[in-house]
Amino acid sequence: MTELQNKALFLDRDGVVNVDHGYVYQSEEFEFIDGIFSTCKKFYDAGYKIIVVTNQSGIGRGYYTEADFLALTQWMKTQFSNHNIEIADVYFCPHHPKKALPEYLKQCDCRKPAPGMLLQGIKEHNIDPKHCIMVGDKLSDMQAAKKAHIATRVLVRSGQSFDENAKQSADLVIDSINDLPAFITL
Template sequence: MNKESIAKAVFFDRDGVLNKDKHYLFRIADMEWIPGAREALAWLHTHGWKIIVVTNQSGVARGYYTEEDVHRLHDFMASEAEKAGGAIDDFFYCPHLKGAPVKAYDKDCSCRKPAPGMILQAMKKHRLLPAECFLIGDGARDVEAARRAGIQGFLFTSGRLDDFLQACLKQRNMGKEIHG
């Protein structure tokens, strides 16, 4: 396999990274992009990166909303990213929560971050190499999931996501890791 045929991917947590964290977001009307998020997605798309969202969605297990609600919001986000010149290639979400009131989702799974399951599933599905991937998340559980999956993790706390993305790319080019 030559260098040109190896896919590069950025994994994004959803709430607090791509969209403002509104505590169990599922309504399209409540969706608000983080400043610079659509621009970051457009830049990555035009530069040949795969864009994959990995998100814990325990609101399903808590009975606040359904998996259909999650899919509807993700379809909307993908459509809005396309309108801005970007893309979201795939979404992986974990609806599980140990001790959840909705018994169908009451489980200790390997996909809920900080477990690396969603990242590993995506890497297998999209035939990605760890060295060609990194994750941007807003919490320690995101960075830990990245570490466990063997990829770099970067902690986004505030500011414009497109500026933060460029700083992450610069760090990667210098061979420095800034995850736990």
């Protein structure tokens, strides 16, 4: 068996990488969270792979297509590249168990709080979850990270409030992505 050797900073997209304006699928509507590039650069330079894991039920609901999402994702990755940061991968779940077009209407193992996207990233990138961080803005992000045995679960407020379950499921609650490097030893 191959020895696990990589570490990763897993990021939810909407509310962590970009301001959550609801079902964003065009670059004109995509507003990066202040500090996302400087924070990711610190982790990237410290040897972390940067991996985005995002529920995208807007695809399943028919608000936009997978092609729209992939085009926006390529644009987003280019913006990171312009800041000398490589996004190792972006995993997305287009499904929804109750509100989706027939081909996307299902209970799956990839939609957070299920750990499927994280487990796929761990496997495909030879990552040791004991040396990983998951940053999300919802309880479902923390639950998925726990199920995937991610060592550090960070809940970022991004201007919103949380119930106690979300706070209790996180190892760390921060107000802004800018605060992350202050709490994590790189």
